[in-house]
Amino acid sequence: MSDQRRKIIIDCDPGHDDAVAIMLAARNPKLELLGITTVRGNQTLEKVTRNALNICQYLNIDVPVCKGLGEGIVRMSPPVEERVHGDSGLDGPVFAPLTKELDPRHAVDFIVETVMASDTPVTLVPTGPLSNIAMAIKKEPKILEKIEEIVLMGGAYQHGNVTPAAEFNIYADAEAAYVVFTCGRPVVMMGLDLTRQALCYPEVVERMSKVKTTAGKLFVDLMHFFCMTQKRVFGWAGGPLHDPTTIAYLIDPSCIETKEMYTEIDITGGPSHGRTNCDYFNLRTDVPKNSKVAVKLDVDKFWDIVEDNLKLYDAI
Numbered sequence: 001m002s003d004q005r006r007k008i009i010i011d012c013d014p015g016h017d018d019a020v021a022i023m024l025a026a027r028n029p030k031l032e033l034l035g036i037t038t039v040r041g042n043q044t045l046e047k048v049t050r051n052a053l054n055i056c057q058y059l060n061i062d063v064p065v066c067k068g069l070g071e072g073i074v075r076m077s078p079p080v081e082e083r084v085h086g087d088s089g090l091d092g093p094v095f096a097p098l099t100k101e102l103d104p105r106h107a108v109d110f111i112v113e114t115v116m117a118s119d120t121p122v123t124l125v126p127t128g129p130l131s132n133i134a135m136a137i138k139k140e141p142k143i144l145e146k147i148e149e150i151v152l153m154g155g156a157y158q159h160g161n162v163t164p165a166a167e168f169n170i171y172a173d174a175e176a177a178y179v180v181f182t183c184g185r186p187v188v189m190m191g192l193d194l195t196r197q198a199l200c201y202p203e204v205v206e207r208m209s210k211v212k213t214t215a216g217k218l219f220v221d222l223m224h225f226f227c228m229t230q231k232r233v234f235g236w237a238g239g240p241l242h243d244p245t246t247i248a249y250l251i252d253p254s255c256i257e258t259k260e261m262y263t264e265i266d267i268t269g270g271p272s273h274g275r276t277n278c279d280y281f282n283l284r285t286d287v288p289k290n291s292k293v294a295v296k297l298d299v300d301k302f303w304d305i306v307e308d309n310l311k312l313y314d315a316i
């Protein structure tokens with residue numbers, strides 16, 4: 001019998017919410033995680049790569065981890081997001097000495113080789129700046145034919161979180177985002193409008209603390225720190241758990257309502273640089289719609305998906 005699981009590559013910058021996205025994906029029976037690639041974002045490239053390796057080692061996830069770009073494809077990257085994710089980029093949990101080794105391939109080469117070698121289409125799941133994905137598309141445009149969808153966290157049709165106009169992942173490498181949104185393959189955008197509905201309050205952490213698995217423990221250790229920084233930095237009791245919405249959508253698309261629209265990335269370098277200009281009311285009749293933009297989250301279903309997937313790990 002053929003393997004019907006949907007093949008995915010997660011391109012990320014862990015990051016507390018990136019870590020949860022990896023957790024949801026790695027054991028889910030509907031998904032086949034082919035590998036994890038890293039990109040500078042929440043922290044330096046070295047730190048986020050170390051974090052990805054630590055997550056895999058802790059959860060016994062046996063997939064290649066490949067290091068990618070440490071800067072934007074055109075501009076220097078903005079400062080890292082230390083206030084929310086801490087000095088390591090993944091503060092909170094304590095990890096054992098690292099023994100899992102980095103795959104020697106560059107992330108861009110890994111993406112190109114893996115997609116080209118696959119006998120079925122591959123879905124790319126970027127949860128950080130889009131530098132690696134854009135470079136892979138430019139390096140080998142033939143991958144486009146084999147990309148099923150690009151399901152990403154980034155952007156906003158309303159307000160930004162790093163400037164009034166822009167969300168962090170898109171702002172951090174707007175030119176790369178431009179490449180991705182104009183590549184011709186279907187893009188599903190989990191923007192801030194959606195992820196601000198995925199609020200991880202202490203009650204959620206309490207609920208997940210009853211899941212006695214390695215992933216349950218890691219979730220709780222991560223979210224204790226995350227809730228603490230949300231309170232300290234923004235004065236909020238809980239914060240948006242952005243990145244796992246991508247994987248929740250792949251596991252059960254009915255938990256997220258999307259709207260097809262044309263999205264254009266602002267790369268003008270002005271005050272709206274990095275904004276995802278989403279044509280919510282379909283005013284641009286001259287251009288084809290290039291994205292499905294997430295608008296509404298079924299919050300109960302989302303946390304059920306998180307809980308169900310944390311349960312799939314080894315008991316502690």
Ligand code: BDR
Pocket residue numbers: 015016017018042081127128153161167168169242243
């Ligand atoms: C995005 O930026 C990062 O801080 C998070 O991991 C998420 O991918 C939200 O703007």
Ligand code: CA
Pocket residue numbers: 012013014015017018041042127128243
């Ligand atoms: Ca991220």
